Amino acid sequence: MTEPCFGMSKHRVTVDNKRIINNDRTVDCNQLVPIKYKWAWNFYLDGCANHWMPTEVSMQRDIEQWRDRNGFTDEERHVIKRVMGFFATAETLVGNNLVLAVYRCVDNPECRQYLLRQAFEEAIHVHAFQYIVQSLSLDEGEMFNMYREVEQIYNKDQHAMSCTSSVLEMNPSDLKTREGLQTFIKNLVGLYVITEGIFFYGGFVTMLSFGRQNRMPGTCEQIQYILRDESIHMNFGIELINAIVDENPQVWTEDFKNKIIEFIKSAVKLEGAYIKECLPNGILGLNVELITEYIQYLADRRFERLRLPQFYGSSNPFPWMSEIIDLKKEKNFFETRVTEYQTGGALEW
Numbered sequence: 001m002t003e004p005c006f007g008m009s010k011h012r013v014t015v016d017n018k019r020i021i022n023n024d025r026t027v028d029c030n031q032l033v034p035i036k037y038k039w040a041w042n043f044y045l046d047g048c049a050n051h052w053m054p055t056e057v058s059m060q061r062d063i064e065q066w067r068d069r070n071g072f073t074d075e076e077r078h079v080i081k082r083v084m085g086f087f088a089t090a091e092t093l094v095g096n097n098l099v100l101a102v103y104r105c106v107d108n109p110e111c112r113q114y115l116l117r118q119a120f121e122e123a124i125h126v127h128a129f130q131y132i133v134q135s136l137s138l139d140e141g142e143m144f145n146m147y148r149e150v151e152q153i154y155n156k157d158q159h160a161m162s163c164t165s166s167v168l169e170m171n172p173s174d175l176k177t178r179e180g181l182q183t184f185i186k187n188l189v190g191l192y193v194i195t196e197g198i199f200f201y202g203g204f205v206t207m208l209s210f211g212r213q214n215r216m217p218g219t220c221e222q223i224q225y226i227l228r229d230e231s232i233h234m235n236f237g238i239e240l241i242n243a244i245v246d247e248n249p250q251v252w253t254e255d256f257k258n259k260i261i262e263f264i265k266s267a268v269k270l271e272g273a274y275i276k277e278c279l280p281n282g283i284l285g286l287n288v289e290l291i292t293e294y295i296q297y298l299a300d301r302r303f304e305r306l307r308l309p310q311f312y313g314s315s316n317p318f319p320w321m322s323e324i325i326d327l328k329k330e331k332n333f334f335e336t337r338v339t340e341y342q343t344g345g346a347l348e349w
């Protein structure tokens, strides 16, 4: 979107001139400092403090449990494979959207610093699902084609990415029009709010329910790290959307707000259809109704953060999920190892 701009100039960047998008020639997109958006820089620091690698997690017990004929019922195997199949390509779709569409449009250096960190985390998540699929000897063709072959997964991905190709085809001037900017914001909602903030959670809650029974501990440990990363991604994305709206209030029309509300409500329906296909009869304390209630509860939280009216009024049927998201210092939930992973320096959680 913005060319890597620099040239001879006697003018230095002033913090007040910086914007999230559509920066003019008074702002050099190669200069991180002076930092204007401290929240973006802090998200970058938080992401770095959470570094982890999939291969550090042992999959031995998962392999033993998966090989045991009596380890899982057919329905349990079905839902685990569906969750892996969804994530196997969803993480790549997110990474591509981020690097090819979002990064071009957001030309503020602080935000780009976080986007680069997030892009690396998406690569780690792709690696995690490849590692799980390989460790359990799941059929790679089945897992990595599921987004093309299972209608409910295809519909979710299509819905979230419905604006991505328009953003990819944009010219720099398009982002200066109200319609162009609305298309870009809708793509951000599809990525950060719908994919990372709604569609991922059906899979998170399902797998972590197995983890609570000490089943698939290695897979679930990785899901916990991914959940922690994703909750930072989504929080960054919502800050980003709100900051763009604040700087460009002309985009936030009643009509556009209604479109965003409908976009999110349709996503809740699609997640419901996916869960129904995954868990037609329910398993281990999980069923379609409970997960639907949870997804509706999450959607209301997302509406609230986007300063939109809440719609569902559902309560949280899985309070333990909040505990996992907030789990910082305690010994591992699944009794394998300490779940906080911090490199060198320390973050005060």
Ligand SMILES: [Fe+2]
Pocket: 091, 094, 121, 122, 125, 230
């Ligand atoms: Fe991810």
Ligand SMILES: [Fe+2]
Pocket: 094, 122, 196, 229, 230, 233
């Ligand atoms: Fe993510």
